[in-house]
Amino acid sequence: MKKALTILAIISSILAVILSVLPLSNLAFIPAIGSLIFGLAAFYFANKNNQPKHTVQLAFLLTIIALSIATYKSIFTETEVGNTEALEKKEEESVEDSMEILEGLDTEEIDGIEVEELDGIETDELEDVDTNELDDLDIEDEDL
Amino acid sequence: MQRLLILALILFHVALFSQNTAIGTSEKLVFTASYNMSGILTDLAEVKMETSPVKTSKTTLLRLKCTATTYSKWDSFFKIRDLYESYVSPRSLTPYLYKRDIDEGGYYKFMQYTFSHKTHTVKSLKKKRNGKGEIWEEKKNVSIGSSTRDIVSTIYNIRNIDFSQFQKGTSKTFKVIFDNKEHVVNIKNLGQEQLSTALGSKMCHKLSISMNNDVLKGSNDNLLWLTADANKIPVFAKFKIAVGNGELKIKSASGLKN
Incomplete structure (x- = not known):
């Protein structure tokens, strides 16, 4: 049981780290919460049976990193439009072309x-x- | 005398239903488009709807321009630079020329319609990029109905609906030409709702939009809220398409007519 929960916690935490560095960082909260739940359960069983907890601690560390990155990005990253020079040029050309057609x-x-x-x-x-x-x-x- | 009265009534009808009462000539509406991913809304793109007057040697037209631009964080993953334009009569918003130039994650498509309202036809020009990166084009003549418009002018025309004649629970249909095919868009009035928006708390007309094709999914899943004032600003929209659902929220509005 402890082994299965540890594996789930590790997988969820890795997924959370990957998502947190992508533009989809908001989605990282879902596996991060999952990882915390699995990790806590694994930690409880490890404590109960006096087993080592290093892997569970690693899952916690990864989850904390993922949550920190995702929270930082959601607070400090401004949603701004990228480079629109090409689009503006396209618009100008389109107006010129449209004028010819409309005439x-x-x-x-x-x-x-x-x-x-x-x-x-x-x-x-x-x-x-x-x-x-x-x-x-x-x-x-x-x-x- | 009776004939004159009928004529006057017809004229009143024409004046009532062919006037642009809601759209200004230098209006700018900015929206944020969000996409729902696993229940979490993620801001995806900025959508702008702008109007500007365009002078030709014969007349002055209204240019309706809609652009969609992904936020910078998405550009390296899925870059969208879409441009939709419609050149319409400023009085009735009847289109003369429509252009759609889309560039979505490397997929490029250009559509152009020149409307001939006398013959009820549209001259269509389609350009697409093939697998080799070459652009090929296709020209077609498409027959349309007398009330068929392009998608951009239809969106603006929805804002000209006279809500005193459009009661809750009733529907209106609009014919739209899209990808060289005529589609019927059905708009149903779902009543009024108070909505908190970036422009403040607004009383809005709630409309349900459905189409006779697979573009928009669901029956009451595509909703549009227009402010219940003379400008009828689209402040909020919810949509459900094949790849998921999302929202369109107003960020700012300027150059309004009323």
Whole structure:
């Protein structure tokens, strides 16, 4: 029993150390807690049967290291965006390219026909109405 | 006289449902995207939604830009640099041009749609990087419905929903073109909820979003909270996709219309 618990404690503590140095450091708390539970149980059995506790102590040490790293990272590491130069350059190029495309499009067509189903509302009855004609009526919204 | 009255009612309807009342021309919303890993939320990326006016020789359009950038600690593991753009009519947010340029952990894809609302078609251009690192492209003409929009302008259009006409428990559908296919997005109003956000405590409209495909999982697992004011800012979102679930929380908002 003590042997199995010691092995579990060691495996959990190693996993906790690995996770603590990765960006996923928050996840290190899960195996670390597991390691502490297994370690304490192993420690209890070792004490009871007067067996050596060196391996369990090693698991505790690794767990403490993992918890320290994970806690430090969660408190002091600022979440900041990485290098976005390439993205900004891409954005600029995209705007230039878009301008060329938009110049070639008939951009007046939309506002003349866009009466259907805005906001997901079916307005089938409007399909045959030319909104340009409606605009010519010069009726202000407030008048309605 | 009766004809004029009908015409006036139609005009009122057009004015009511085709006006952009919520989105400003220099708006900037910043979000933190978190991913749920074994029950622990980990901040993964920063998502920005920005608007800006764009002048062409014929008209002034509104550029809707969404970017997703992973935080620096993730860059060496899984770097995301996504850019979504839509050039829309500032009055009704109807799209003219849509671009999607994604770079996710080495996976590159570019999609461009030029909308022709007269013919109800979209000219699509797809670029992808193959195994050899070469970029290949594919051009297509896709027929769309009269109300079909791109994903970016649809997100902004959801903010223009008139909630006085959209009662709790009712649903609305939006047609979205994504990856050259038309999808139906269903939005259900789940009522109002008070939410504590980075912008303060806000009364919000709670919406459930579902799609007729496998992109979004679950029935009521994809939720969006819009502030119950004139700006209808998306302050919080919960989503469930094939590889897990996550959250989108507002960090800051500026340049608001109202």
